[in-house]
Amino acid sequence: MTVLLLGGTGEARELAVLLADAGVAFVSSLAGRVARHRLPVGEVRSGGFGGVDGLVEYLAGVEAVVDATHPFATGMSANAAAACARTGTPLIRLERPGWSAAPGAEGWHWVDGHDEAAVLTAGLGTRPFLTIGRQHLGSYVGPLADAAALVRVVDEPEIPLPDAWVVRLDRGPYERERELMAGHRADVLVTKDSGGTWTWPKMAAAGELGLPVVVVRRTAAPAGVETVPEPAEVLAWLGQHLDRAAAGTTEP
Numbered sequence: 001m002t003v004l005l006l007g008g009t010g011e012a013r014e015l016a017v018l019l020a021d022a023g024v025a026f027v028s029s030l031a032g033r034v035a036r037h038r039l040p041v042g043e044v045r046s047g048g049f050g051g052v053d054g055l056v057e058y059l060a061g062v063e064a065v066v067d068a069t070h071p072f073a074t075g076m077s078a079n080a081a082a083a084c085a086r087t088g089t090p091l092i093r094l095e096r097p098g099w100s101a102a103p104g105a106e107g108w109h110w111v112d113g114h115d116e117a118a119v120l121t122a123g124l125g126t127r128p129f130l131t132i133g134r135q136h137l138g139s140y141v142g143p144l145a146d147a148a149a150l151v152r153v154v155d156e157p158e159i160p161l162p163d164a165w166v167v168r169l170d171r172g173p174y175e176r177e178r179e180l181m182a183g184h185r186a187d188v189l190v191t192k193d194s195g196g197t198w199t200w201p202k203m204a205a206a207g208e209l210g211l212p213v214v215v216v217r218r219t220a221a222p223a224g225v226e227t228v229p230e231p232a233e234v235l236a237w238l239g240q241h242l243d244r245a246a247a248g249t250t251e252p
């Protein structure tokens, strides 16, 4: 019996340290799509489960699930909610707050998806800095075909990009954002509402340089899943749920 920690984020790695220190048996799960993983402490499994059915099968040996995946990994979160509902496995979501209340947020351009972000960006500048990951680059290729985009990704993009685009492979830490953006003469920043402090320096730099910022909103999390922002809160929650499981009751 163990805890399944769905990870791929800095918070998940922080939580893994807390769990290891507390002597909780757990397995971290990674999607396995990034070439150069930053690994958490403890046992790690890698690769998809095979949808909800596969995850249901995997949960046979699992006492509780912590969904600490990225705020934009909505497929995995939905699958975790569905599989835990089916098996009655306690589930908690660890999610960093977004940037909607951050300094300057009221002046940013908030959009609901990447297609909308791409079209809007094309109207705001000709030298965009794209920091939206590689999965959704396809949405930007058409509207920004004539732009001189700077694209920052962790791994090589999987699709052909316009010749004038510059790809920068970088997994952070992102400490010289102002220099990078000024060096490219970026005139608009595009990002997801990832939240947290890890990628905040680009937002601060855009503010300092007076650049417009396009932000793709998060979609709503699966309904009915308790969500906390701090790894320590997950540890407290697990304390209650693991005690209850040991006592043979699943009553709330």
Ligand SMILES: NC(=O)c1ccc[n+]([C@@H]2O[C@H](COP(=O)([O-])OP(=O)(O)OC[C@H]3O[C@@H](n4cnc5c(N)ncnc54)[C@H](OP(=O)(O)O)[C@@H]3O)[C@@H](O)[C@H]2O)c1
Pocket (backbone or CB within 6 Å): 006, 007, 008, 009, 029, 030, 031, 033, 046, 047, 048, 049, 050, 051, 052, 054, 055, 068, 069, 070, 072, 073, 074, 075, 076, 077, 079, 133
């Ligand atoms: N999306 C982002 O912007 C972003 C940014 C930073 C880190 N990440 C991390 O990268 C991973 C993939 O993100 P995504 O947006 O591609 O996910 P996604 O679209 O929500 O998930 C697609 C499928 O990938 C598999 N998967 C995703 N996360 C997994 C995990 N932690 N362990 C095992 N399988 C996983 C699952 O496959 P099956 O259906 O086969 O189980 C899932 O259905 C996540 O772990 C996430 O935390 C994502």
